[in-house]
Amino acid sequence: MNSLAPNEQILVRLLLEKFDQIFETVQDIPEDSVNGCLPMHGSNSPVQILLHCCGMMRRWSSTVNLGVEIPRDRDAEFSTTMDKSDALKVASEARTAFVADLARTQLQQAPAVLPTGRKVEYWMATCEGVLLHVYEEFCQHLGHLEITRDYLKLTTD
Known part of the structure; x- marks a missing residue:
């Protein structure tokens, strides 16, 4: 990645930092809360948010930008439950x-x-524009994740 222009290096670094923040936020949530949701229809658990970010980023980075199709079940991203360690393993591989x-x-x-x-x-x-969209999505979902984490912490303390 050193052959990238400085602005491109910044984008790559921002993308990875934001994904790592999502990963670390889920990592810090207790196991008994990672599949919990806000008390409203359609809310998502920390695991679901993490898995959605994995699927979303690979769809745009590989399927769209490179033309290498990555199978994805978007609906399953929003309905799955999973042990935290398994979710983090999926996320690490996706990263x-x-x-x-x-x-x-x-x-x-x-x-x-x-x-x-x-x-x-x-x-x-x-492709840079597509990755800026991925960054936008990471920021949005990190906010959702932080709100969910804070709610789950309040309800389990």
Whole structure:
């Protein structure tokens, strides 16, 4: 990744730092709470948020940017329960694969395959734009995760 321009290196670093914050937040939640949710329909557990981030990042970094399809069951990301150690193992493997995707990505090139069934957005013009979208999603889901963590902590103390 040293061959990246400085602005590209910054993006990669921000992506990995934000994913690591999500990972570490889940890691710090007690085992008996990682599958808990907010008391409202449609809320997601910390495990579900983490697994969704894994699926989302690989879809954009590999399937879209590189044209290498990564199988994904988006609905399952939002309905699964899993031991924390298993979820963290999945996340660690996804991070390793994401780093490999980033190393192979020409950030100023157009993505290899635009997603089907979705409106083409302005940020889909380059692989860098796609990764900026991944960063946006990480930030959003980290906020969801922190709110969920704080609620679960309040209800178990």
